[in-house]
Amino acid sequence: MKHILNARLLRVLSAVLALATAPLAYAHAYPIRQAPSAGSTAAASQKDVAIDFDDELEPAFSSISVTDAQGKSVVRDKAVVDPTNAKHMSVALNPLSPGVYAVSWVAVAADGHRTQGHYSFTVK
Numbered sequence: 263m264k265h266i267l268n269a270r271l272l273r274v275l276s277a278v279l280a281l282a283t284a285p286l287a288y289a290h291a292y293p294i295r296q297a298p299s300a301g302s303t304a305a306a307s308q309k310d311v312a313i314d315f316d317d318e319l320e321p322a323f324s325s326i327s328v329t330d331a332q333g334k335s336v337v338r339d340k341a342v343v344d345p346t347n348a349k350h351m352s353v354a355l356n357p358l359s360p361g362v363y364a365v366s367w368v369a370v371a372a373d374g375h376r377t378q379g380h381y382s383f384t385v386k
């Protein structure tokens with residue numbers, strides 16, 4: 263009888279633990295604002311792609327790549343995490359010609375968790 267009670271107690275304890283640690287899973291960094299935004303039309307004068315995240319980023323492991331329809335990179339330099347706002351990452355662009363551009367980002371949050379995503383925008 264005693265071992266059955268212990269098994270039940272263990273199950274309850276592990277359920278409580280799972281609930282208690284669940285919020286940590288949401289500490290990953292996700293974009294809250296993208297400029298240009300997904301599916302939008304940008305001007306050829308667009309100078310950069312900038313993304314604001316809901317959590318601070320680890321600059322060494324976070325990145326943004328931007329490629330044209332042929333898959334050719336159009337970034338001027340590596341993406342930079344703002345030293346005064348670790349939730350903001352941007353990358354400077356070469357002059358753009360009309361076409362569809364793909365943005366691909368990787369964000370490593372301060373807790374070491376990695377998120378990634380991609381979207382496209384159009385230059386008229």
Ligand SMILES: [Cu+2]
Pocket residue numbers: 286287288289290291371373374375
């Ligand atoms: Cu996390």
